Amino acid sequence: MADMPGYFRTCFQTGRLACLAMLVSGGIVLQILACALYNNWWPMLTVIMYVTLPMPLMFFAGSDTSSLYTESGSCWLNATKFLTGASTVGSIAIPIILKHAGVIGWGAMALELSSFFVFVLSILCYLGMNEDDGYSMF
Numbered sequence: 001m002a003d004m005p006g007y008f009r010t011c012f013q014t015g016r017l018a019c020l021a022m023l024v025s026g027g028i029v030l031q032i033l034a035c036a037l038y039n040n041w042w043p044m045l046t047v048i049m050y051v052t053l054p055m056p057l058m059f060f061a062g063s064d065t066s067s068l069y070t071e072s073g074s075c076w077l078n079a080t081k082f083l084t085g086a087s088t089v090g091s092i093a094i095p096i097i098l099k100h101a102g103v104i105g106w107g108a109m110a111l112e113l114s115s116f117f118v119f120v121l122s123i124l125c126y127l128g129m130n131e132d133d134g135y136s137m138f
Contacts, residue, residue: 016129023122027115034095034104034111042103043112049091050119056083091116 034043060080095112098104104112 020122020125027118030111030115034108038105038108040104042098043108046091046094049087053087056080
């Protein structure tokens with residue numbers, strides 16, 4: 001990719017950023033549709049988990065995402081991994097618990113879970129876009 005002209009690289013980066021924006025927008029649309037189509041706004045509880053999910057990463061890990069892939073003895077890094085995992089499990093569990101309790105229907109649960117997987121895909125694409133590490137997906 002180093003032998004390409006600068007304008008082509010800039011256009012390529014812009015296209016990847018636009019694709020990432022469309023993925024996040026699609027996840028938000030699915031989240032809202034899960035509530036609006038069935039006239040039940042209880043599935044919006046997962047938004048709390050979506051907001052709290054990146055907080056441990058921002059507070060404890062900083063901008064160094066490569067440290068998340070290593071096994072270290074740092075207590076703060078282990079707490080970050082635990083809190084992020086708990087928020088991820090909560091994002092999946094809330095729609096399932098609401099369905100089990102009879103508060104939402106199958107369609108709302110399916111839209112909620114598909115919204116979660118679109119958000120996960122966008123996060124993985126964002127991490128893959130970083131050219132500083134060896135995990136480039138493109």
